[in-house]
Amino acid sequence: MNENDINQRVAEQICTGFGLNGHQFRLGECVALLDGKVVAVEEDLSAAVLALRALDSNPNRGMVFQVGPLVDFIR
Amino acid sequence: MAIAYFPSSDDADIIEVAFATTTGVDLNYRLLVDSGFSGSISLVLSQDIQELATIPAPASHAYGAIQGVQKRVIVFCRMPAISFQTTAVAIVSDLSPMSLPSGVQGIAGLRLLRQFLRWGAEQTGDGSWRFFLENEAT
Numbered sequence: 563m564n565e566n567d568i569n570q571r572v573a574e575q576i577c578t579g580f581g582l583n584g585h586q587f588r589l590g591e592c593v594a595l596l597d598g599k600v601v602a603v604e605e606d607l608s609a610a611v612l613a614l615r616a617l618d619s620n621p622n623r624g625m626v627f628q629v630g631p632l633v634d635f636i637r
Numbered sequence: 638m639a640i641a642y643f644p645s646s647d648d649a650d651i652i653e654v655a656f657a658t659t660t661g662v663d664l665n666y667r668l669l670v671d672s673g674f675s676g677s678i679s680l681v682l683s684q685d686i687q688e689l690a691t692i693p694a695p696a697s698h699a700y701g702a703i704q705g706v707q708k709r710v711i712v713f714c715r716m717p718a719i720s721f722q723t724t725a726v727a728i729v730s731d732l733s734p735m736s737l738p739s740g741v742q743g744i745a746g747l748r749l750l751r752q753f754l755r756w757g758a759e760q761t762g763d764g765s766w767r768f769f770l771e772n773e774a775t
Contacts, residue, residue: 574695607726614692621692625692626692626694627677627694635675
């Protein structure tokens with residue numbers, strides 16, 4: 563399992579259960595992950611991206627998302 | 638107010654959005670306006686986006702014209718003429734089954750449109766149509 567797979571699994575856990583290891587997340591919060599660990603929780607995506615890149619500048623590492631259902635409707 | 642206008646084609650409203658790239662030079666994409674797609678994403682982009690600056694986002698499950706598990710990324714887009722810029726979530730997918738108009742590299746959805754003060758289409762004096770995006774005054 564690579565870093566992206568690990569982050570995907572953690573993101574799914576947060577987005578479906580709104581919690582991880584006892585920490586609660588609110589709908590709409592923006593989360594940055596690195597190596598499967600939450601490294602930032604921000605109010606908007608830009609801030610989460612900045613927080614992630616301050617820790618690791620590799621564009622292929624980490625993951626950023628807004629807490630909510632991982633479902634999209636394209637009519 | 639700052640307003641950007643985009644000439645409409647006979648069968649579609651199309652906007653032009655600049656995306657940040659890995660080289661630091663923006664790349665302009667033409668995007669079909671489709672307010673009918675919703676969810677956490679603002680954009681659907683073709684798979685040919687290697688030059689764009691992206692950050693991984695969780696894959697999602699899509700329903701409708703695109704179905705199944707979809708790769709998603711964070712992208713950085715802007716419209717300098719109206720001082721608009723945003724960080725957005727995009728699905729990256731094979732768009733060939735969607736038969737997009739020629740020269741169109743993706744779709745802009747409701748979530749992107751609603752970042753503007755106003756958006757819509759209007760008929761001009763010569764009878765043609767144009768799409769507009771209005772941003773707050775700078």
